[in-house]
Amino acid sequence: MQGRKVCDECKPPAPTHRRTTKERGYDHRWRTLSERLRDELEECVVCVARGKLTSVAEHMHHIERFEDAEHLRLDRANLVPVCQRCHVEIEGMGRMELDGFLEQLRKEAE
Numbered sequence: 001m002q003g004r005k006v007c008d009e010c011k012p013p014a015p016t017h018r019r020t021t022k023e024r025g026y027d028h029r030w031r032t033l034s035e036r037l038r039d040e041l042e043e044c045v046v047c048v049a050r051g052k053l054t055s056v057a058e059h060m061h062h063i064e065r066f067e068d069a070e071h072l073r074l075d076r077a078n079l080v081p082v083c084q085r086c087h088v089e090i091e092g093m094g095r096m097e098l099d100g101f102l103e104q105l106r107k108e109a110e
């Protein structure tokens with residue numbers, strides 16, 4: 001898992017970065033939604049499934065990648081709030097795989 005990179009589109013908009021958000025596929029709607037979702041659902045779903053101390057979800061992971069399914073970019077069902085560390089772990093998983101992974105973590109945490 002080490003060295004695996006998180007997909008760019010799942011990273012939160014970085015206000016400190018100079019490059020325009022539009023260039024990277026973000027626009028105002030996405031930013032507003034991602035900020036709102038993070039306000040509503042702040043915990044990393046992977047950490048929650050582990051039953052650990054929860055981490056703040058710094059990222060919004062897209063299950064269907066942005067390049068493959070741009071129309072799902074703003075679809076809540078396609079977004080998974082995760083902390084940075086867990087994001088790397090789930091990157092590349094499909095929905096079924098992710099569900100199975102979370103289920104496994106919940107079982108282990110019992």
Ligand SMILES: [Zn+2]
Binds near residue numbers: 045046082
């Ligand atoms: Zn986490």
Ligand SMILES: [Zn+2]
Binds near residue numbers: 007010062087091
């Ligand atoms: Zn991701």
